[in-house]
Amino acid sequence: MKLTILGSGTSHGVPVIGCSCPTCLSEDPRDNRSNASLLIESGGQNILIDCGRDFRQQALRHQLGRVDCILLTHTHFDHVAGIDDLRVFSRRGHPIPLFGSPAHLNYLKTYIYHYLFDPTIQRGGGVTELDLVAVDERFLLAGLLFETLPAWHGELEVFGYKFGGCAYLSDVSRVPKATLQKLYNLEVLVLGALRHAPHPTHFTISQALELASEVKPRRLYLTHLCHDVLHEQTEQSFEKKGGPYHTGLEAHLAYDGLRIEL
Template sequence: MKITFLGTGTSQGIPVIGSKHPVCHSENTKDKRLRVSVLVSWDTYNYVIDCGPDFRQQMLTNNVFKIDGILFTHEHSDHTAGIDDIRPYFFRQGDIPIYAHERVITYLKERYNYIFADENRYPGAPAVEINPIRNNKPFKIGNLMAIPIEAQHNRLQVFGFRIRDFVYLTDVKSIEKVEMEKIKGVKVLVINALRIEPHHSHFNLEEALEFIDAIKPTTAYLTHISHLLGFHDEVEKILPKNVHLAYDNLIIDC
């Protein structure tokens, strides 16, 4: 299985518009981060986790000619606002399967009602095949099972996902022990680490490292990174040997 980090930035991306912060003016390409998303590929399958406002650019950069579905972690705009850009895939493939909590599907229907309309559809609108994730139960994607992992983004429920020995979690601030059991034994863990200072709805670096230490994956990658975490190369030097900062367009095997 191949994992492509399509974006590793927080909701504003890096650089932040108009910011004078030094990280926003870094010439290192690893310090330039689109909104967070990953592509999970195996056999002939391509599944995207989250579809943010940079989706079009991410698909073009990585030459993704086909997607078999989109898994949504939650409804915030930096994770959903690119859904209209599934149109080229829809025109070639038909309705694009989406997988999400029923609350998230309700949100998408309200915000992008033209995509979900049954009647009087605009001829150029894409369409989706709705697959609600109910009762936190595993579901099939391609020829594999995806295991939803429930966590809290402050007071908002979010899903992470385990596919084989790969776990992807973002926008996490807390997680129950029963959900952590689903992650045990994983080889590759991706987890959010927003910045150095504490944050009300995201792990900071210290919390992310504590979480990794509790799970003990073979390798961990940090994502959903803001400019306030610091320069990529400098932060990488202080991390444990099995922990790395993810960066846009990084590809790993799992």
């Protein structure tokens, strides 16, 4: 199994339009962040977790030749806006399975992508054909057992996913006990951490490190980062003994294009 961080940024992306802060002006390519998304390659299949507004560029950059299914964490636009571009991968009669919580699938169908499910709509240029699959706790996919990781993103319940010794939880500000129990003994944990300062709907870097220190994954990658986080400087602070970000874990910031081999 191979993981690729297709995007490591928050909804605005980095650089932010009109911003001239050090991260937005940085020449380090790791400070260039598109909307958060993960590609899982397993058993010859390409599985996407989320499909945000930067999906088209991500797919071109990685020469993505197929998408076999999508797992949805929630329906914020930075996680679903690329679904329209999936039409090149879906053929009429061969819809792409999209897995998610019943509430999020219902919201997606009713409010965001109503036209995809309207049989009366003119289908000239083609539309993405989706097969919505509501999931609860666990399901099998590409020879892997997936488990949902319900968590809180402010007041919104979202899903993370656990599979093959890895877990991905991108937009999160509180993790309930039942989900925390599932995060022990991981090989890889990809966890959302927006910035240094507190935020009502996302973990800070400190909060994410605190959770990771409890469950102790062998490798930790922080994702869904905003422009307050300068890559090189923050990475170095993970190593600084006695510093606020030192945990003793193998901790990194994710960046666009990062490949994680397992």
